[in-house]
Amino acid sequence: MPQQWQVHQRITNASRQSPEALVNLELRDVPKPVPGPKETLVRIHAVALNARDLLVLTSSPLYPVPTSAGLVPCSDAAGIVEELGTDSVWKAGDRVILHPNTWLNGRDERGFDITKAFGAGTVAGTLTEYMVIGDERLIKVPEHLSLEEGSVLPTAGSTACHSLFFVPEQPVGDGTWVLVQGTGGVSTIAIQLAAAAGATVIATSSSDEKLALSKQLGAHHTINYRHTPNWEEEVMKMTDGKGVDFVLDVGGAGTIEHSLGSLRQGGIVSIVGILTPAKEIDIVPAILYGAKTVRGQLGSSKTMSEELVRRVDADKIRPVIAKTFEWREAKDAFELLMNQSEVGKIVVKGVTAGSA
Known part of the structure; x- marks a missing residue:
């Protein structure tokens, strides 16, 4: 069966930099999801970690959305389209970035709803083998980037782009x-x-x-x-x-x-x-x-992410990856994130990323 990492609050008072909080992260088997109309089934090949993911893992009061039991954490990923729902505009085999929130257009921050972003509250995130996602929330990975590099773009890249070019x-x-x-x-x-x-x-x-x-x-x-x-x-x-x-x-x-x-x-x-x-x-x-x-700086629209991808493609920018972990090493990846010592992003490979 497909797998996903889930957050279960075994320890509720650990700090975001305490390795004991890693007990909250558990690997589970789950059914394979099925795409509906104008949706795609994406096989996740790389997940980039963010500091926010530690706040979610530890149910930190610093993050305004409470973590629900069984939540799939993480917001950033890149993968390959595997199946299509009816009327989908994508193709099987497309390499894609998943836009992690429901803010699609423009630069007005009122379009961002923190309660609807991947990997927090009750909204399942990207640390999973498969995700079903609406067509409108996918962006093609620039050809010069690997899927691991592409996974860095949704939050880290879009936050930088939003700050520099839209503020x-x-x-x-x-x-x-x-x-x-x-x-x-x-x-x-x-x-x-x-x-x-x-x-x-x-x-x-x-x-x-x-x-x-x-x-x-x-x-x-x-x-x-x-x-x-x-x-x-x-x-x-x-x-x-x-x-x-x-x-x-x-x-x-x-x-x-x-x-x-x-x-x-x-x-x-x-x-x-x-x-x-x-x-x-x-x-x-x-x-x-x-x-x-x-x-x-809170969230970015898909408009901003598309501008980021345009700039990354035009200038052949390659995001910096500090270290890449295998799927079953996700806890090790989170522990390294706690150290706040790495240059660039920490990435977890998907279940079958080694063959991609």
């Missing part, structure tokens, strides 16, 4: 300065996208080795924040005292003051993660007297 009044491009924190999945593809668009990119990390990789991906300047804890001062030197136009902030409370200190007047910080511990801060003066904008 600013003047999208990132020639003449703009962009600061990207870290070297995780969103950060690495953001560096690639921004550099390909013509922006000057500053990358920050705690590791010189990771910063060297950031340079290879297209970063023009790098800052090790362990050596330079007040890194906003270094940013100001690099930009002749003006500051950057845009910051992609993955840390949250622990980094937002530095991010605001790096911005030019009227600049934008997009918060895409909460990787640092909570702390009391007062950012109002920096926002008010700098006419600066801080916005949360």
Whole structure:
């Protein structure tokens, strides 16, 4: 029978970085689903993990949607169309990315419903052998990418694309300065996208080795924040005292003051993660007297994902994969994700991905 990983709350008080929470993840046999009209049956060949998946696994209060018993986790995947429902526009054998939410068109964030996204609440996710999905939520994988690389695009890639090209009044491009924190999945593809668009990119990390990789991906300047804890001062030197136009902030409370200190007047910080511990801060003066904008980045529309795929295809961008795990090693993949130490994305192969 087909298989899927499910979340069963054996431990409910574990932190998102506690390996003991892995007992909540169980492999189960399930019936093979059947596609209905204008639907396809996709065999999943690769699933990319996100920090959100740890919040779901541990039923963390940091995530606003409670985890239901038996939930299939994860939101990001790429696979191959295997069967078609009546009137489907796809073909058997098509390589596809699964758009993970119901927000299909445009840039108005009110189109995103967090309760209807894959892999949270009661909505089954992608860590499964087969998925039935509506035709309108599939996107072709660029030909130059593997299915593992394609699986990185739905959340990490689309979040970066949304932030860089759909948020600013003047999208990132020639003449703009962009600061990207870290070297995780969103950060690495953001560096690639921004550099390909013509922006000057500053990358920050705690590791010189990771910063060297950031340079290879297209970063023009790098800052090790362990050596330079007040890194906003270094940013100001690099930009002749003006500051950057845009910051992609993955840390949250622990980094937002530095991010605001790096911005030019009227600049934008997009918060895409909460990787640092909570702390009391007062950012109002920096926002008010700098006419600066801080916005949360939550979800992306299919329109944005299609723009991402267009840019990835045109610039032949290859998402960075830190490590790939076999299907039955999913718990090991989650444990590595807990360490927050990898460059790029962690990917779990599908049941039969080895033959794809």
